[in-house]
Amino acid sequence: MFAKKTMENRITIKKLGRNDPCWCDSGKKYKKCHMTQDMSIKRPQSSFNLPVASKHLISKGQISPLRAVPAHIKRPNYAENGGDETESSMQNKLSSQEIEQMRLTCRAARRVLDKAIKAVRPGITTDYLDAVVHEACIAEGGYPSPLNYNGFPKSVCTSVNEVICHGIPDDRPLENGDIVNIDVTIFLNGLHGDCSETVPVGNIEPESQNLLAVVYESMMRGIAAIKPDGLLRDIGRAIETYVKKHGYSVVRAYCGHGIGRHFHCSPTIPHFYNPEEYTKIKPGMVFTVEPMVNMGTWKHTIWKDGWTAVTLDLKRSAQFEHTVLVAQDGVDILTLSEKQSQLFLGQNNKNHTRQEDYASSIDMV
Numbered sequence: 001m002f003a004k005k006t007m008e009n010r011i012t013i014k015k016l017g018r019n020d021p022c023w024c025d026s027g028k029k030y031k032k033c034h035m036t037q038d039m040s041i042k043r044p045q046s047s048f049n050l051p052v053a054s055k056h057l058i059s060k061g062q063i064s065p066l067r068a069v070p071a072h073i074k075r076p077n078y079a080e081n082g083g084d085e086t087e088s089s090m091q092n093k094l095s096s097q098e099i100e101q102m103r104l105t106c107r108a109a110r111r112v113l114d115k116a117i118k119a120v121r122p123g124i125t126t127d128y129l130d131a132v133v134h135e136a137c138i139a140e141g142g143y144p145s146p147l148n149y150n151g152f153p154k155s156v157c158t159s160v161n162e163v164i165c166h167g168i169p170d171d172r173p174l175e176n177g178d179i180v181n182i183d184v185t186i187f188l189n190g191l192h193g194d195c196s197e198t199v200p201v202g203n204i205e206p207e208s209q210n211l212l213a214v215v216y217e218s219m220m221r222g223i224a225a226i227k228p229d230g231l232l233r234d235i236g237r238a239i240e241t242y243v244k245k246h247g248y249s250v251v252r253a254y255c256g257h258g259i260g261r262h263f264h265c266s267p268t269i270p271h272f273y274n275p276e277e278y279t280k281i282k283p284g285m286v287f288t289v290e291p292m293v294n295m296g297t298w299k300h301t302i303w304k305d306g307w308t309a310v311t312l313d314l315k316r317s318a319q320f321e322h323t324v325l326v327a328q329d330g331v332d333i334l335t336l337s338e339k340q341s342q343l344f345l346g347q348n349n350k351n352h353t354r355q356e357d358y359a360s361s362i363d364m365v
Contacts, residue, residue, distance in 0.1 A: 007308045028211040049136075057314055058160050060171030060303065064127055066153055067134045075143050076187050076263065082151040085262050094191075094260050094286060099325065101189040102260060102286060104141070106323050106334035109193035112136040114302040114337060116222045122176040122202045126158035130169035130249065133184055142188035144153040145263050146203040152307065157183040157196075164292050164317045167253055176202035181319045185263065192263045194288050194336035207295070207317060210298065214246045215293045215318040222271065223324060224344055226281055226331040233277035236270045245262055251317070254309070259323055283328050290321030326349035 007013040029114045069075070078085055094102060111185065115136045116129050134155040137144040144155030152168070159167035159181040160174070167181075174180060183196035198212055241252050256269030267279055271291040296315035311317050325332040329346040 028363070047120040057309070058163055060305070060308075061125075061127075061172035063153055063168055063170050064130075066147065067155060068132070069147070071137060073138060073141065073143050074187070074190070076145065076149075076192075078150070079143065079148055084150055085264065094284065098191065098260070099284075099286075102191050102193065102325070103334055104236045105188040106188060106190045106193035106195070107338075108137075108140040108142055108188050109184050109186045109195050109323075110335045110337055112140065113182060113195050113197065113335075114188055116182045116184065117197060117199050119179060120174070120182075120199055120201055122178075123173050124168070125157075125171050125173050126160065126169035126180070127154075128172050129158055129182060130154045130156050130182075133182075137186050140186060140188060141187040145182075145185035145187045145192050145194075149181075149263060157181070158200075159183070159308075159317070160343075161316050162311045162314045164251055164311060165319060166307040166309055168307055169307060174201045177204055177317060178202075179204060179208050179316065183321065187263075189259060192259050193335065194259055194263075194290075194321065194323050196290065202327070203320060210246070210319075211248065211293070211295055211316060211318050214243060214248060215291060216320045217234070218242045218250075218271075218291050218293060219289055219320045219322065220325060222291060223322060223331055225334060226289075226324065226326060226344070228281060228283050228326060228328060230281045231277065232267060232269060232279045232281060233274050234281075236291060237273040240272045243291070243293050246296060248293050251294060251298050251300065253294035253300055254292055256321075257288050258287045259284070260286050281326055283326050285326040286323065286334075288321055288323050290319060292319040294319060303308055305348070 076085070085354060086257050112133055115132050117127060121130045127181045134144055137155065146157060154169045156169060157166050159165050160167045160178055165181070165183070165256055178201040179198055180201060181196055181198040185194040200208070200212070200214065221242050222235045222239040225234040235244055243250050250272045252272055258267050267285070267287060269287055269289060270277065294311050294315060294317045296311060296313040299312040300309045301312055303310065322336070324336045327345060332345050333342060336342070347350040
């Protein structure tokens with residue numbers, strides 16, 4: 001059912017009335033929330049209801065200044081100096097109390113991502129999405145983790161079309177037919193929570209619909225492969241096996257990672273099969289599963305900004321991401337939306353082989 005849901009995930013553009021509830025779920029009327037900001041966006045006259053996807057390549061736009069964070073918001077240690085994390089190579093060993101706090105942090109990250117996804121439509125800029133994420137993180141009482149991490153100038157990564165990851169939000173308007181990945185991480189309760197989705201902008205062509213469906217499904221298959229005392233390489237094998245069936249390739253330069261007190265720490269989670277990876281999966285591990293999958297080659301290049309990674313052949317790329325906790329009785333997906341149920345934990349996992357049970361319960365692409 002997950003693949004089918006992803007393929008049908010098209011955005012319907014609905015014009016909001018002044019007195020309608022705002023799209024951001026703030027509970028306020030549209031006129032008292034985002035209406036003024038939305039009306040200031042310059043939209044191409046032909047950006048709505050176009051049947052044909054945008055075909056031109058992404059070019060760099062203008063980047064706005066760093067957004068301010070209120071003084072009362074607790075910051076990670078890199079926030080002020082724009083550096084890296086200290087001891088980021090160490091593996092997380094979270095206490096039981098920290099694990100409960102991690103659940104709260106990851107739920108907040110999911111709420112922020114959901115707000116950003118709701119804001120996606122033709123004509124808005126990725127800088128606007130950055131503003132939505134920035135405000136939503138602060139409303140949660142958290143700090144947007146990407147902001148000033150190694151000097152990254154924005155509060156979220158937005159990767160459009162052939163951009164694989166680490167796209168910097170700018171003033172380029174999204175166009176009907178684009179796809180955009182929104183990668184949200186929030187620092188809250190002294191911990192980071194991380195999740196992302198690639199979503200359509202307006203109507204996208206069948207090839208991009210299929211890409212999104214396959215990547216989401218590959219992520220879920222990777223999560224289904226996680227089990228206590230299993231091997232980390234099982235995750236990449238499940239992902240790459242499925243992706244290759246559909247003629248796509250898995251990016252090798254960027255991987256999942258441990259997360260918690262640090263934004264990035266060990267273990268490293270390859271999304272491709274590495275037979276020389278013998279790291280065991282242990283209960284209590286917290287890490288991300290975030291496959292990046294390309295329509296063409298897995299190889300990439302990086303723009304002169306030092307961040308933006310694009311496919312070498314300039315074909316489209318997509319990514320989905322969850323933060324997960326390895327439990328004694330399965331795997332706990334910490335960044336699910338509130339209406340989604342755990343698939344691989346406790347009773348849902350009893351007397352089943354994870355991948356076989358999951359594969360038999362979905363509509364295949």
